[in-house]
Amino acid sequence: MILGIDLGTTNSLAAVWQGGRAVMIPNALGHTLTPSVVGLDDQGEVLVGQAARERLLTHPQLTASVFKRYMGSNRTERLGHQLFRAEELSALVLKSLKVDAERFLGCAVEEAVITVPAYFSDAQRKATKIAGQLAGLNVERLVNEPTAAALAYGLHQSNPESRFLVFDLGGGTFDISILELFEGVMEVRASAGDNFLGGEDFSELLIDGFIESAGKAKGLVDKQSDPNLYQALRKQAEQAKRALSNASATTMEVLYAGELLRWEISEAEFLARCEPLLKRLREPIERALRDARLKAIDLDQIVLAGGATRKPIIRKLVAKLFGRLPAMNINPDEVVAQGAAVMAGLKVRDVTLNEVVMTDVCPYTLGIEVSEQTAPGRFQPGFYLPIIERNSVVPISREQSVNTVVDNQVALHVRVFQGESRLVKDNIFLGEITLPVPPKPAGQMAVAVRFTYDVNGLLEAEMTVEATNEKHRLVIEENPGVLTPEQVEEKLQALSKLKIHPRELLPNVTLLARLDRMYQQLLGEERQWVAQAGAQFQALLEQQDEGAIVTGREELKRLLDQVEGEGWL
Amino acid sequence: MTTENCWLVLGIAPTPDEREVKRAYARLLKVNRPEDDAEGFQALRVAFEAAMWAADDLSRQPMAVTVVNDAPERKVRDLALEAKLQPCIETLARLNEQGTSEEAMQALAEVLAALDLPDAKQRDPQLWSLFEDGMLWVCCDIAANHDEFLRAAIEMFGWTEPGNWLGESDARTVEWLRLRLREADALDIVDQLLDQLELGGETAAIAKLAEMVDDDMLVNVDVRHLFEAELMVGLSEFDPVPVDFSRQATVLFGWQRDHRHLEEYNLEAWERFQQKVA
Numbered sequence: 001m002i003l004g005i006d007l008g009t010t011n012s013l014a015a016v017w018q019g020g021r022a023v024m025i026p027n028a029l030g031h032t033l034t035p036s037v038v039g040l041d042d043q044g045e046v047l048v049g050q051a052a053r054e055r056l057l058t059h060p061q062l063t064a065s066v067f068k069r070y071m072g073s074n075r076t077e078r079l080g081h082q083l084f085r086a087e088e089l090s091a092l093v094l095k096s097l098k099v100d101a102e103r104f105l106g107c108a109v110e111e112a113v114i115t116v117p118a119y120f121s122d123a124q125r126k127a128t129k130i131a132g133q134l135a136g137l138n139v140e141r142l143v144n145e146p147t148a149a150a151l152a153y154g155l156h157q158s159n160p161e162s163r164f165l166v167f168d169l170g171g172g173t174f175d176i177s178i179l180e181l182f183e184g185v186m187e188v189r190a191s192a193g194d195n196f197l198g199g200e201d202f203s204e205l206l207i208d209g210f211i212e213s214a215g216k217a218k219g220l221v222d223k224q225s226d227p228n229l230y231q232a233l234r235k236q237a238e239q240a241k242r243a244l245s246n247a248s249a250t251t252m253e254v255l256y257a258g259e260l261l262r263w264e265i266s267e268a269e270f271l272a273r274c275e276p277l278l279k280r281l282r283e284p285i286e287r288a289l290r291d292a293r294l295k296a297i298d299l300d301q302i303v304l305a306g307g308a309t310r311k312p313i314i315r316k317l318v319a320k321l322f323g324r325l326p327a328m329n330i331n332p333d334e335v336v337a338q339g340a341a342v343m344a345g346l347k348v349r350d351v352t353l354n355e356v357v358m359t360d361v362c363p364y365t366l367g368i369e370v371s372e373q374t375a376p377g378r379f380q381p382g383f384y385l386p387i388i389e390r391n392s393v394v395p396i397s398r399e400q401s402v403n404t405v406v407d408n409q410v411a412l413h414v415r416v417f418q419g420e421s422r423l424v425k426d427n428i429f430l431g432e433i434t435l436p437v438p439p440k441p442a443g444q445m446a447v448a449v450r451f452t453y454d455v456n457g458l459l460e461a462e463m464t465v466e467a468t469n470e471k472h473r474l475v476i477e478e479n480p481g482v483l484t485p486e487q488v489e490e491k492l493q494a495l496s497k498l499k500i501h502p503r504e505l506l507p508n509v510t511l512l513a514r515l516d517r518m519y520q521q522l523l524g525e526e527r528q529w530v531a532q533a534g535a536q537f538q539a540l541l542e543q544q545d546e547g548a549i550v551t552g553r554e555e556l557k558r559l560l561d562q563v564e565g566e567g568w569l
Numbered sequence: 570m571t572t573e574n575c576w577l578v579l580g581i582a583p584t585p586d587e588r589e590v591k592r593a594y595a596r597l598l599k600v601n602r603p604e605d606d607a608e609g610f611q612a613l614r615v616a617f618e619a620a621m622w623a624a625d626d627l628s629r630q631p632m633a634v635t636v637v638n639d640a641p642e643r644k645v646r647d648l649a650l651e652a653k654l655q656p657c658i659e660t661l662a663r664l665n666e667q668g669t670s671e672e673a674m675q676a677l678a679e680v681l682a683a684l685d686l687p688d689a690k691q692r693d694p695q696l697w698s699l700f701e702d703g704m705l706w707v708c709c710d711i712a713a714n715h716d717e718f719l720r721a722a723i724e725m726f727g728w729t730e731p732g733n734w735l736g737e738s739d740a741r742t743v744e745w746l747r748l749r750l751r752e753a754d755a756l757d758i759v760d761q762l763l764d765q766l767e768l769g770g771e772t773a774a775i776a777k778l779a780e781m782v783d784d785d786m787l788v789n790v791d792v793r794h795l796f797e798a799e800l801m802v803g804l805s806e807f808d809p810v811p812v813d814f815s816r817q818a819t820v821l822f823g824w825q826r827d828h829r830h831l832e833e834y835n836l837e838a839w840e841r842f843q844q845k846v847a
Contacts, residue, residue: 141604182588183595275783283823285790290829296790297748320788323748347604357598359614393614395607455604 002140002347003101003112004340006148007090007128009068009198010171010307012036013337014097016105017345020352022152022338027100028506033333034096036171038089039063040079045501047509048096054513057235058520060227064089066200069172071131072123073481087127087483088491091134092498098135099503112137113343115336116457117173118144118363119193121418122430123481125457130483134495140347142456145170146177147188147360148339149305152330154179154186155342155356162300163189165288167318167326168336170306172198174281176288178299184355190291190391191363192284197277199241199308205273206237206265210252214263220256229256232521239564244270245312260523271313278317285321291391302326305335362453365390369415369424371405379405384417384424387451394457399450401466408439412447416461416474430459433474437465508541511553514560526563533559572623578616585627590620650699657684658703661718662711670715677718701726705735708749709742716753723750748791755786755796763803766811775817782821797822798834805835805842815846 004022006013011033014025024032029050039052040062047055056063064077067086076083094112101109114137116128125142132139143151146166153164161182168175175193179186207223210233215221223230236252243250249266289296302322308314309332318326330338345353367386371379387400404412413434419427437445446466453459461474483491501509515534519527533556540552576583579593594617601609657680664673681687690697704722708714722728728735729747736743758781765774787793801824804815819825831839 182591185591185595185598282790283826286794286830287827289790290827295794297745317788320785321790323751323789323791324744355599357595357602359598359603393603395603395611397607397611454607 001105001107001109001111002344003098003109003137004148004337004342004344005094005097005112005114006145006337006340007068007094007114007116007131008036008170008336009066009173009200010036011333012093012097013334014101015334015337015341016101017341017348017350017353020350022341024334024337025097025101025104027096028503029510032337034093034100035065036068036090036093037063037065038067038079038084038092040082041501041509043499044080045499046092047501047506047513048092049506049510051501051506051510051513054510054517057228057231057517058513060231066172069196072121072125072127085483085491087131087134088495090128090131091495092500094131094135094137095500098137103503110136110138111140113141113143113340113347114139115143115145115148115340117170117193117195118146118175118177118191119173119195120457121195121364121428122457122459123428124195126482129456130488133488134491141343143340143343144175144177144188144191144360144363144457145173145336146175146191146193146305147179147358148337148343149303149335150177150179150188150339151186151342151358152335152339153301153303153327154181156329157181159300160184163294163298164301164303165285165296165299165322166303166305167285167309168305169281169308169314170198170336171200171308172196174198174284176284178288178292178294184357186356186358187393188358188360189294190288191361192288192291193363194280194284197280199306199311201277202241202274202308202311203234203237205277206240206252206270207233209265209269209273210237210254210261210263214252214261215256218256218259218261220261228520229254235517235521240265240270241311245310255521255523274313278313281317282321296322303335304328304332307333359393360455361391362388362394362396362457363390364418365420366416366418366430366451366453366459367427368400368402368449369417370402382423382425384419384422384427387449388453390420392453395452395454397450397452399448401446401448403443403447404437404440404445405442407442409442409445410436410439412437412445412463414447414449414461414463414474416459431461431474433461433463433472435463435465435470435472438467440467507553508549511537511556518560518564522563530560530563572619575616575619575623578613579620583623583627585624585630587621587624587628590617590624594620650696654684654696654699654703658700658707661704662707665707665711665714665718670717673715673718674721677721705742708746716749716756719746719749720753748789751786751789751792752795755792756799758786759796759799759803762800766804766807766814771811771814774811775814778814778817778821794830797824798831801831801842802835802838805838805845807845810842810845812846815842819846 001016004015013032015022016025026032027034027049034049035053037049037052037056039047039055039059041047052063056065062079064079064084067077067089070086076085077089098109112132114128114132116125128142129139146168149166149168163180166177173193173195174197175191177191178189180189211220211223223233232254236254240250240252244267249264252263252265254261302318302324304318304326315326346356346358365386366388367384369381370383370385371381372383374380385400388396388398411434413432415432416430417424417427418430421427437447448464448466450462451459463472515530519530522530537552537556540549579590579597581589581593584590594613597613601613603610660676661673661680664676684696686697686700704726708719708722723746727733729743729750762774762777781787787796800818804810824831828839
């Protein structure tokens with residue numbers, strides 16, 4: 001059984017293809033969304049999901065979130081006295097999903113299809129594969145998130161021939177894909193995106209607004225100065241975002257230096273503050289449409305994916321951009337995971353998917369650095385020569401010939417880049433190789449550079465010295481920000497030493513963490529009430545009567561929801 | 570890949586019908602799946618893309634055309650009435666394509682008067698509804714119809730209003746007409762800007778443009794696209810070109826970053842524009 005996984009910035013989900021449909025996997029709390037938050041508890045055991053999310057506020061030094069943004073980089077996060085890379089933290093989330101799936105399915109799960117933002121680079125894709133490996137999952141396939149969403153939608157299309165656009169705004173990334181459906185073929189026509197634009201950015205806006213309007217006067221200038229305070233602000237911003245979805249104003253409150261700081265924000269002000277972010281949504285849309293050679297009016301449907309598309313401001317904007325209302329027949333939080341499950345079904349050739357074939361594209365241009373002649377005999381390096389143009393259908397293999405630029409040149413330095421800029425300095429460096437060439441007069445020694453890009457979005461480059469027919473391969477594995485196989489082995493060892501908090505205790509632990517967090521946030525009578533409720537629940541746990549614990553837990557959850565509104569899932 | 574080869578790979582005879590090409594490709598794709606057979610798939614893909622281009626070329630070649638009347642059978646046909654209306658509609662179509670906006674509007678007024686049409690709505694619903702069909706055809710199928718004419722027609726028949734028969738039978742056409750109305754409004758603004766520049770009011774035009782960039786009117790991607798393209802074409806015809814305004818437009822709309830839509834819209838104008846601004 002292959003598990004389909006949506007490894008998100010804010011939440012992660014898993015689903016499987018079973019009996020001709022995508023079935024969502026519940027976690028230990030019975031939810032389909034598992035917050036992508038990892039922490040250590042007071043005994044140093046790993047907590048993943050909602051419990052860790054609650055502890056973001058009470059134990060920020062022991063908890064990590066939004067790490068998907070650092071995938072493919074060397075940045076580390078400190079939890080207690082240990083350092084973790086984004087791959088490792090992601091591996092812990094994946095591991096937790098894997099265990100949930102095994103419990104749900106009653107069999108071992110060792111293979112997975114994982115979704116990534118369409119605009120994820122080579123290094124970010126490799127880091128995601130490694131995260132799977134570290135979690136004990138063989139990653140059968142990486143699928144672009146909007147493509148997955150489209151797969152889930154495409155299967156539900158009544159119209160066998162249609163074109164649609166997937167607008168996928170997740171917690172941390174924004175992707176656009178345009179698809180065409182015909183004769184059982186789901187063809188991605190174009191993808192574009194922004195890797196640093198998502199729901200979390202709207203929260204940051206509110207935090208900045210709070211600091212500016214309510215914090216500054218009281219000496220609160222730097223939101224990051226105190227991790228506890230920052231997490232409290234994030235939680236308030238999250239709640240404000242939700243409140244503004246159906247109220248015209250809301251209030252953010254945070255306790256700072258013994259004083260309660262309050263900021264009232266109206267819907268209109270929130271909208272005005274969002275303006276710069278909303279503008280950034282336009283560029284990928286225009287680019288994808290132009291790459292697909294389509295006008296918005298040619299599209300049959302606009303499909304929403306990603307939790308941030310629940311926000312009314314986003315839906316209103318989408319309606320205005322395309323001049324029509326978007327479709328929402330599938331839960332936007334779950335649609336990507338469902339698509340991953342469809343992909344898993346395709347992968348094992350499930351009979352219910354016999355007639356479906358999907359083709360995807362490479363969303364960015366791949367090329368090498370070349371020198372350009374600026375005057376006779378004078379060459380300037382730093383220019384970009386595209387080899388695979390963006391939005392080419394994959395797998396694809398393309399070749400370009402380059403020549404030496406000086407007499408008796410003995411070596412050729414090939415540097416590989418990804419991006420759209422004419423100058424390589426503005427593109428992303430992927431890897432390099434130096435090959436010896438037989439000395440010849442300038443321009444007379446040619447090398448053919450062949451790029452091969454596979455269905456998983458991974459690149460291989462092969463250089464052939466034309467005179468000698470000598471071949472050199474550049475496997476872009478050791479690019480900056482990606483672990484080497486030896487390092488992966490080390491990390492596997494290190495992770496296996498970590499103790500994971502027992503799954504069956506998670507419902508109780510989550511509730512206790514929530515009580516702690518609420519105690520810290522609330523004041524006065526409410527705070528007293530939370531303290532009492534916590535003590536009672538603690539006493540109940542000590543009686544070890546499983547039936548009574550379950551009843552007490554559900555009752556307490558209901559009461560807490562009344563105090564602070566539905567949980568934030 | 571040569572054109573003959575692509576048909577060979579797809580296993581079909583050359584055809585201008587893109588659907589047939591897609592069908593052949595889809596059938597073979599289930600054999601050469603991209604994830605299992607990278608090389609087979611790439612060969613198939615190259616053939617498919619070549620065949621799609623070739624089909625497009627073939628469809629442009631003149632050939633015997635069979636006219637299919639696919640209009641919904643909304644009304645009982647009346648040949649005598651049609652014969653009376655046909656020349657009128659044809660005149661309106663021709664003036665939309667070749668005449669000025671004033672000529673088209675004048676002709677519309679004449680047709681209405683000659684057939685006593687606005688009153689005929691009650692008196693002779695069949696005539697009115699045939700006239701409506703003809704007007705819809707001019708508005709939707711004549712590519713170069715005039716904005717003023719389109720506005721008048723939409724107003725006359727209420728096509729974009731909620732509850733209109735057109736919305737119920739063909740929502741896509743209504744969506745399309747709404748877009749045309751928005752585009753017409755945006756093009757009015759382009760005309761205003763160009764007039765202002767003509768009169769030497771460059772500073773005021775720059776201020777107006779900066780305002781327009783964030784205006785609700787230009788949020789729709791298709792409307793914005795056309796606005797940019799028509800503005801660029803208008804600017805390219807100035808001599809000398811208002812440089813500050815042109816640079817401002819370039820920055821505000823990000824033309825340095827992506828100008829494919831402008832090239833595609835009118836390559837000559839885009840080249841002329843660039844020369845003049847540089």
